[in-house]
Amino acid sequence: MSVTRKFSDILTRRTINSSVRFFQVCVMGGASEIGQAVSLMLRTEPAVGKLVVHDTWRAAPGVVIELSHVPSKSTLKGYLGEATMKQALDGSDLILLVGGLLKTPGMSDEACLDANTEFVKTVSSQIGRLSRMPFVGVVAEPINSLVPMAAELMRNEGTFDGRKLFGVTTIDWMRARTLYGARHGVAPEECFVPVVCGHSDETTVPLISQARPGTDMTDPEIRKFVSRLRGYEESVTRAKRGQSPTVSVAYGALVCARGILAALSGRDALVHAYIENNDFGTSYFSGLVRVDANGVKEMTRYTDDISECECQILEEALDRLRKDVAMGKKILEVE
Known part of the structure; x- marks a missing residue:
């Protein structure tokens, strides 16, 4: 499968x-x-x-x-x-x-x-x-x-x-599938587009090289795709006359909850989430996570055929993500 x-x-x-x-x-x-x-x-x-x-x-x-x-x-x-x-x-x-x-x-x-x-x-x-x-x-x-x-x-x-x-972070995966499907004339539910790193307009990184069905998008096209994905929230806010996205975000939360509840029930589950993970040069990272009743088992890793362009985008995102993580961890220093 x-x-x-x-x-x-x-x-x-x-x-x-x-x-x-x-x-x-x-x-x-x-x-x-x-x-x-x-x-x-x-x-x-x-x-x-x-x-x-x-x-x-x-x-x-x-x-x-x-x-x-x-x-x-x-x-x-x-x-x-x-x-x-x-x-x-x-x-x-x-x-x-x-x-x-x-x-x-x-x-x-x-x-x-x-x-x-x-x-x-x-x-x-x-x-x-x-x-x-x-x-x-x-x-x-x-x-x-x-x-x-x-x-x-x-x-x-x-x-x-x-x-x-x-x-x-399920909303990132949902948006990536929608955007990718629209570009390639494929139904979103038939697309798989991993989204990794963080969850912001500077740290969200879709891995087009790992997308299914496959594509031959050029580096400029990949960068444009990344930019459009990162700008989805702003485009929705403009269309809603200044109101932030809520319905799609809520549905993303439901999808994540379903995965976790399935894991608690003893079934194999995958969720798109941002978790504590030291494998990528930062202490937190987002991606596709396998979960069981005890919590996170492993995060899917992508090491084959990642393009030089994607590696560069990822490095830039990681620089920002490390700062975001450090900002959150400072909470106890200011207590």
């Missing part, structure tokens, strides 16, 4: 069957734009036995009431305020961090990091105090810095397992 087919099968709903175990999923920041969309999709996900929605925003109870109107066999529970955070997290198998401020046009990664540090800091510290670490998926931006930050905070609290912490 090809990697493309295997990846698609694992990430589709068809992997969830009647023998699946039911899990508790907690959405932190569930009243945010992305949080509401993620919660809605998870509400009817077969593997979710209990959905917990938490937010500090006062509209959260209304969101939970709305979700309760969606017919589902899963249990639904809502929590409001920082004082209830521990209750919301307790017993969770998967926690998604989707709150914080959405990045807007003209906002730098540094400004977005400053805005979302408190959210990730508070939640990560609480997770670190749990008796066991669940799977944790960070959707809040900027992922390049917030995931290392979350890791340092959890380590400082005592409960941490790096195999279970993910930056959710």
Whole structure:
């Protein structure tokens, strides 16, 4: 079975069957734009036995009431305020961090990091105090810095397992398939385009040399493809009259959650994620990750036929990624 087919099968709903175990999923920041969309999709996900929605925003109870109107066999529970955070997290198998401020046009990664540090800091510290670490998926931006930050905070609290912490980068893979398929006249679901390195307009690197179906794109065409992929978020924001992408990002979070829930159920799973990984000249790296019930098993490596052009793009991205990682790790230095 090809990697493309295997990846698609694992990430589709068809992997969830009647023998699946039911899990508790907690959405932190569930009243945010992305949080509401993620919660809605998870509400009817077969593997979710209990959905917990938490937010500090006062509209959260209304969101939970709305979700309760969606017919589902899963249990639904809502929590409001920082004082209830521990209750919301307790017993969770998967926690998604989707709150914080959405990045807007003209906002730098540094400004977005400053805005979302408190959210990730508070939640990560609480997770670190749990008796066991669940799977944790960070959707809040900027992922390049917030995931290392979350890791340092959890380590400082005592409960941490790096195999279970993910930056959710599925949206990069989705966009790459869409763009590649459109260029080659192929349905996106029939395309496989690995996206590696980081998750930003300077660190996202699609590997066209590894794409399927294959292509003979020139170096200038590859650079143009990379530029278009990195600019997708901005183009969506312009089309939405200044509003950031939310629906596609939420769906990416759902796809990642499905993969993790499949792994927890004992099935082979692949997710596109940003994880702790020292194999690529930096301590964090994004790519296609194989996961089991204990967390990350391995990340797919691509060493054959990577073009000189791609190597150059990757080196430039790694320089920036190292700075982003270092910025996130500094959290304990300024405590």
